[in-house]
Every structure is written in C-alpha cells, then in structure tokens.
Amino acid sequence: MYKTHSCGELRSEHAGQMVELAGWVHRQRDHGGVTFIDLRDRYGIVQVVADPARPEVGAIQEARAEWVLKIAGIVRRRPAGAENPNMATGQIEIEATSVQVLNQARPLPFLVNKDEDTDEALRLKYRYLDLRRERMQNNMILRHHVVKFIRDYLSERGFLEIETPMLFKTTPEGARDYLVPSRLQPGMFYALPQSPQQLKQLLMVSGFDRYFQIARCLRDEDLRGDRQPEFTQLDLEMSFVERDDVLQLVEGLFTKMVKDILPQKRLLASPWPCLTYAEAVERYGSDKPDLRFGMELYGLNEIFAHTDFMVFQNVIKSGGVIKCIVAPGCAEYTRKEVDDLTTFAREQGAKGLATLALAADGVKGTAQKFIKPEDVSAIQARTGAKTGDLVLFIADSKAVANKTLSALRLLFRDRLGLADPDVLAFAWVVDFPMFEYNAEDQKWDAAHHPFTMPKMEDLPKFETDPAQILSDAYDMVLNGYETASGSIRIHRSDIQQKVFQLLGLKDEEIQSKFGHMIEAFQFGAPPHGGMAPGIDRLLMIFAGEPNIREVIAFPKNQAGRDLMADAPSPASERQLNELQIKLDLKKAEEPK
RNA sequence: GGUCCCGUGGUGUAGCGGUUGAACAUGCGGCCCUGUCAAGGCCGAGAUCGCGGGUUCGAAUCCCGUCGGGGCCGCCA
Numbered sequence: 001m002y003k004t005h006s007c008g009e010l011r012s013e014h015a016g017q018m019v020e021l022a023g024w025v026h027r028q029r030d031h032g033g034v035t036f037i038d039l040r041d042r043y044g045i046v047q048v049v050a051d052p053a054r055p056e057v058g059a060i061q062e063a064r065a066e067w068v069l070k071i072a073g074i075v076r077r078r079p080a081g082a083e084n085p086n087m088a089t090g091q092i093e094i095e096a097t098s099v100q101v102l103n104q105a106r107p108l109p110f111l112v113n114k115d116e117d118t119d120e121a122l123r124l125k126y127r128y129l130d131l132r133r134e135r136m137q138n139n140m141i142l143r144h145h146v147v148k149f150i151r152d153y154l155s156e157r158g159f160l161e162i163e164t165p166m167l168f169k170t171t172p173e174g175a176r177d178y179l180v181p182s183r184l185q186p187g188m189f190y191a192l193p194q195s196p197q198q199l200k201q202l203l204m205v206s207g208f209d210r211y212f213q214i215a216r217c218l219r220d221e222d223l224r225g226d227r228q229p230e231f232t233q234l235d236l237e238m239s240f241v242e243r244d245d246v247l248q249l250v251e252g253l254f255t256k257m258v259k260d261i262l263p264q265k266r267l268l269a270s271p272w273p274c275l276t277y278a279e280a281v282e283r284y285g286s287d288k289p290d291l292r293f294g295m296e297l298y299g300l301n302e303i304f305a306h307t308d309f310m311v312f313q314n315v316i317k318s319g320g321v322i323k324c325i326v327a328p329g330c331a332e333y334t335r336k337e338v339d340d341l342t343t344f345a346r347e348q349g350a351k352g353l354a355t356l357a358l359a360a361d362g363v364k365g366t367a368q369k370f371i372k373p374e375d376v377s378a379i380q381a382r383t384g385a386k387t388g389d390l391v392l393f394i395a396d397s398k399a400v401a402n403k404t405l406s407a408l409r410l411l412f413r414d415r416l417g418l419a420d421p422d423v424l425a426f427a428w429v430v431d432f433p434m435f436e437y438n439a440e441d442q443k444w445d446a447a448h449h450p451f452t453m454p455k456m457e458d459l460p461k462f463e464t465d466p467a468q469i470l471s472d473a474y475d476m477v478l479n480g481y482e483t484a485s486g487s488i489r490i491h492r493s494d495i496q497q498k499v500f501q502l503l504g505l506k507d508e509e510i511q512s513k514f515g516h517m518i519e520a521f522q523f524g525a526p527p528h529g530g531m532a533p534g535i536d537r538l539l540m541i542f543a544g545e546p547n548i549r550e551v552i553a554f555p556k557n558q559a560g561r562d563l564m565a566d567a568p569s570p571a572s573e574r575q576l577n578e579l580q581i582k583l584d585l586k587k588a589e590e591p592k
Numbered sequence: 593g594g595u596c597c598c599g600u601g602g603u604g605u606a607g608c609g610g611u612u613g614a615a616c617a618u619g620c621g622g623c624c625c626u627g628u629c630a631a632g633g634c635c636g637a638g639a640u641c642g643c644g645g646g647u648u649c650g651a652a653u654c655c656c657g658u659c660g661g662g663g664c665c666g667c668c669a
Contacts, residue, residue, distance in 0.1 A: 027630080029627090029629065029632095030625085030631090031628065031631075031632085032625040032626070033625075033626035034626040034627060034628080036629065036631085064620095065619085082629090084629060087629080090629085093627095107602065108603090109602065110603050110604090111603065111604095111619070114603095114618085116603070116604060117605095118603065119603085119604095120661070121660070122603085171669080172669095174668085175669070176667085194668095197669090219668065220668095222667060224663085224664085225662090347596085348665075407664095446669050448669065450669070451669090558661075563661095
C-alpha cells in the first residue's frame with residue numbers, strides 16, 4: 001500500500017503518529033521558507049507542511065495542482081491560532097519527512113478544486129476530471145448509499161436479487177428499442193431491455209415471490225434533462241400481493257431511506273398522500289403533481305355557463321373547459337410579462353391565455369372587459385384569489401387546459417420560489433386509465449403497459465367503452481417528477497389475450513411477440529405485481545441537482561453522444577461484414 | 593421533426609456598431625516571502641471574440657447559414 005491512512009481520517013488523536021499518505025495536490029501555498037499543500041483523496045483533505053529547503057521534502061515546492069504525491073510525515077497538532085475550523089482535519093497537519101512525486105499533471109482544462117460553473121460539454125469531455133470535484137464525488141457517494149440501502153432493506157425482507165439478460169427480444173409496444181444485430185443468426189436482432197418487465201413476471205411464475213434487481217434499462221427516445229437513453233431502475237416484483245402491499249413496501253423503503261441517509265431532507269407527509277389519477281389531473285393538471293405548494297387548478301365552467309365572452313362561450317359549447325390558476329402577488333405584471341406568459345402558454349399548445357389582475361386600484365387584465373363584476377366575485381370566492389393576485393385562464397380542450405396550466409404552475413413555482421427545496425413531497429397516484437386512444441394511428445394504446453391488470457369490475461367495458469376502463473396501475477411521484485411506475489399484473493392468459501386484442505395485435509403477432517408470456521400464464525402463474533423506481537431521477541432530486549446527468553458517472557449529452565469517448569462511432573467494414581449488414585444512409589453524411 | 597437560448601485568453605465573465613491597440617477575475621510562467629488555508633506582493637505570457645458568408649466607411653457587437661452545447665414541444669408501453 002502506498003498509504004497508511006486516508007487524507008480525511010486524521011484527527012487530533014493521531015498526533016505523534018508517523019503516517020504515509022497518497023493523494024492529489026488540491027492547493028499549494030508557498031511562503032518561501034515554509035510551504036503548505038492540501039492533499040486530497042476521496043475521503044477528505046489534509047494540510048501538509050514542510051520547509052522546502054530540506055532536500056527530502058523539496059518536491060513540495062515543485063508540486064502543482066493535481067499532481068499525485070506520496071507523503072510520509074508526522075501528524076501534529078497545529079500551532080495555537082493556526083487551526084482551521086472549516087476543515088474536518090483542521091486541528092492537525094502533517095509535518096512531512098518525505099515528499100515523493102508519483103505523477104505530474106498538465107494544467108487541467110478546468111479547475112477541480114472549485115465548484116465553478118463550467119461549460120458542460122467540456123465537463124463531459126473530461127468527465128474523469130469533473131468527477132474529482134467535491135460535488136460529483138458527493139453525488140457518486142450518495143448514489144452508492146442509496147443503492148446499498150435498497151439492497152439491504154429488501155434483502156432483510158426476503159427479496160432475492162436476480163439478474164436478467166441484456167440481450168432480449170424486441171417488443172412492438174412502448175419505447176423504441178435499441179437493436180443489437182446477431183452474428184450467429186444473420187438478419188436477426190436482439191433488443192436491449194426497456195425494462196426487465198416480462199422477465200420479472202416470468203420469475204414470479206417460477207416462484208421467486210420477492211424479486212428485485214438494480215436494473216439498467218435502455219430506451220431509444222429523445223433525451224431530456226431528466227431522461228437518459230440508459231438509466232437505472234430498482235426493478236421489483238412480488239407474488240400474492242395486492243396494490244397496497246406493493247405501495248406499503250415501497251413507501252416503507254423510501255421513508256426509512258430518507259430518515260437514514262438524507263437527514264437534511266423532510267418528508268412533506270407520512271404516510272404519503274394518495275391521489276387518484278382523475279383527482280391529480282383535475283386539481284393539478286398533471287399525473288405527477290408537485291405537492292410542495294398549492295396553486296391548484298380550478299374549473300370555472302359553471303361560472304361562465306352564461307358568459308357573453310365569445311371565446312369562453314365557444315369553448316364551453318364545443319365541450320372544452322375553462323380552468324384557471326392564481327399567481328399570488330402578480331397583479332402588477334407588465335404587458336410584456338403577460339405577453340411572455342401567453343407565448344409560454346402557446347408553446348404548451350394552448351390557443352391563448354386570458355388574465356385577470358386583481359390590482360389594488362381595480363380589476364385589470366386581458367379578460368377584464370369580458371368578465372362581469374359578479375363573475376369576478378364568483379371566481380374569487382371559488383379560488384380564494386385576493387387583491388394583488390393574477391388569475392390566469394385557459395379555455396381549451398380539457399387536455400390542453402390541464403397541460404398548459406400545469407406548466408404555468410411549475411413556472412410560477414420556480415419564479416416565485418414556492419417550493420421548499422428541502423422538502424420531499426412523495427405521493428401516490430393510483431387508478432390510471434388502462435387505455436389511451438391514439439388518434440394518429442387510430443388505435444388503443446396501453447397507458448402503462450399491456451401486462452397491467454384492468455380493474456375486475458371494468459372488464460365488461462372492453463366491449464363497450466375501453467376509455468373508461470381503469471387499471472391497477474400506480475405511480476410514485478416526488479416534487480413534480482414521476483419517480484416510479486408499477487401495477488398489479490395480469491396473471492390469467494384469457495385477460496392477457498383480451499388486452500392484446502384490444503391493442504390491435506393480430507393473433508399471429510400475439511403468438512410471435514408474446515407467446516412465451518401467454519403460455520407461461522397457463523402453467524400456474526400466481527397473482528403478482530410490482531413497480532420500478534427510477535434511481536437516477538430520485539438521486540437527482542435527493543442531491544438537489546438540476547438534471548439527471550449530474551448523478552450519472554458517464555452520461556450522454558442531449559444528442560445521445562458520449563463526448564469523452566466520442567460514441568457512437570462508425571463500425572468497421574469487417575464488423576459490418578460479419579453481421580451481414582449494409583448501410584443505406586439517407587442523410588448525406590457517410591461515416592468516415 | 594419543431595422551437596427557443598447560449599458560444600469572447602486554459603476556465604468563468606464584461607464589452608453588444610467607432611477613444612477596445614478586446615477589459616476583469618481566476619488559472620499558467622518567473623521572482624520575493626517561515627504559518628497559510630480562495631495565502632500575499634511584483635513582473636510576464638496568453639483570445640484575430642465557434643466557423644463561413646453578408647450589411648456597413650467601420651462588426652466581438654447587426655443579418656443569414658453552419659457547427660457545437662443546453663431548455664422545451666412531439667416522443668418516452
């Protein structure tokens with residue numbers, strides 16, 4: 001070993017000990033006759049001091065930031081008055097007896113001893129340096145603690161961790177698959193798993209009634225701040241359980257996790273709130289509401305039932321809704337600020353935005369002249385809007401009104417600082433619809449996935465009104481993010497057939513794509529269900545990071561590229577030949 | 593596929609039509625300095641303002657295109 005101790009562990013009680021340390025030069029302070037180095041490893045930082053005139057420690061003066069040193073020396077209490085209360089090791093220092101340079105370092109492309117904003121492309125290109133920063137080290141350490149907690153918690157409760165294949169089968173439903181060509185079966189393709197969904201259900205058929213896996217999932221869709229093409233889920237599944245058994249287990253897991261490893265965070269409520277999908281969408285316009293603040297949506301169709309305002313009238317006539325939110329203290333918004341909100345609303349799909357400003361010197365706003373004074377009073381009574389507030393109306397289809405007002409609600413959350421960053425507002429959203437109609441393809445899609453159990457009492461609606469069928473699907477939401485999704489699964493092959501048929505799959509297709517599932521369910525499949533919390537997204541929220549990349553060691557950028565290794569990259573002629581693949585690139589650029 | 597924003601020494605920013613021979617901080621190099629901890633002092637090097645084209649007497653600054661990066665919509669069972 002190069003070292004007897006870590007840089008972070010030394011304290012007053014080590015005083016007098018001979019120690020050896022190895023680490024990176026965090027900072028160097030050269031005073032001529034005495035030179036200090038802050039030596040860093042992942043456990044912390046300790047001050048090393050030496051007189052560079054002595055040859056055996058002379059290297060302390062040559063050393064530059066991020067050089068790798070081995071230090072031998074004596075731990076001693078710092079002289080009175082020279083202690084540093086801001087450092088964990090600030091009571092002591094190492095009086096070096098030997099300073100050995102293990103490796104030099106070129107000046108870095110950016111400073112790692114400072115948490116300075118740096119172009120993210122540069123950070124990603126030199127990710128291994130970026131990961132030296134305290135912020136990223138902390139994120140990786142937190143990630144380890146979270147995953148370890150999960151493994152311990154579930155193991156103690158009888159869960160088995162079982163691995164499932166990365167090379168599996170493409171499925172017609174859901175996200176776009178990453179395909180992997182087969183060399184041994186030319187022209188055939190594996191798919192990388194979007195999740196181990198089918199495999200974990202088959203493990204239930206095998207009798208592993210409590211399974212989990214820290215599973216990598218891959219989806220070839222466009223990226224977002226909270227979405228990477230490969231991400232990690234806690235995949236778990238249980239047999240002989242009902243919905244609330246799964247919810248209780250997961251709620252218990254995260255409640256204890258927060259208590260044990262996130263002491264700086266507070267749960268909004270325990271037990272967690274539970275909303276139905278319908279309720280969440282009605283009150284917050286979203287199936288993943290941020291419950292850390294109010295600012296709920298209000299439906300105003302009754303108040304405007306007999307309005308003269310043509311825009312509102314027409315929307316009501318055509319079956320749409322008029323809903324509003326109240327932005328507290330925003331009545332004095334300027335024309336430009338309101339225009340910007342309107343632009344924002346349009347970007348979300350709304351046709352426009354009407355406002356009512358309850359200013360101190362009277363009611364103003366774009367809708368003022370269309371809204372009767374008694375209706376203003378009715379709106380205030382309904383929403384609690386006070387003088388000084390700005391009421392924002394969207395008149396549109398239910399879906400557009402909800403989506404737009406939900407986006408506006410989050411805009412005001414950030415603008416007005418309405419949400420406490422130290423609060424974790426976990427909540428359940430349950431009773432999702434089973435199917436959604438896909439107008440573009442004129443067919444029904446599974447809202448969650450096709451293995452989700454419809455509510456038994458809704459089974460007759462398969463023939464009459466699929467839109468009204470609810471399912472035993474549920475989401476865990478946290479601070480406005482969907483952080484887990486799950487369901488009770490279908491374990492009867494007849495119901496599974498029915499679902500596939502409604503989704504428009506032909507019998508041959510069902511057989512070729514999902515025959516193994518249907519068949520498995522005929523060999524004694526137990527009732528089962530589970531869910532899959534997204535580890536990266538949870539960590540992003542736990543760490544207070546603005547995007548998911550900050551909690552992933554080597555993430556992709558928005559274009560799905562790894563800027564460090566420069567992936568993806570072209571395959572060689574030979575590789576393609578072995579796979580019997582010919583490229584047919586439509587867009588000009590040939591790979592070089 | 594669409595849309596918006598960003599791109600100035602190694603890094604982070606300022607400058608946004610002409611006293612700017614592009615400024616400041618930090619980093620880098622040299623010298624001085626025995627107690628600092630974002631050490632300090634002095635000196636120095638370092639950017640043709642992502643790239644290409646245009647407008648103009650004059651462009652880092654305005655316009656168009658392009659490349660790179662980010663946010664959002666679509667997409668994400």
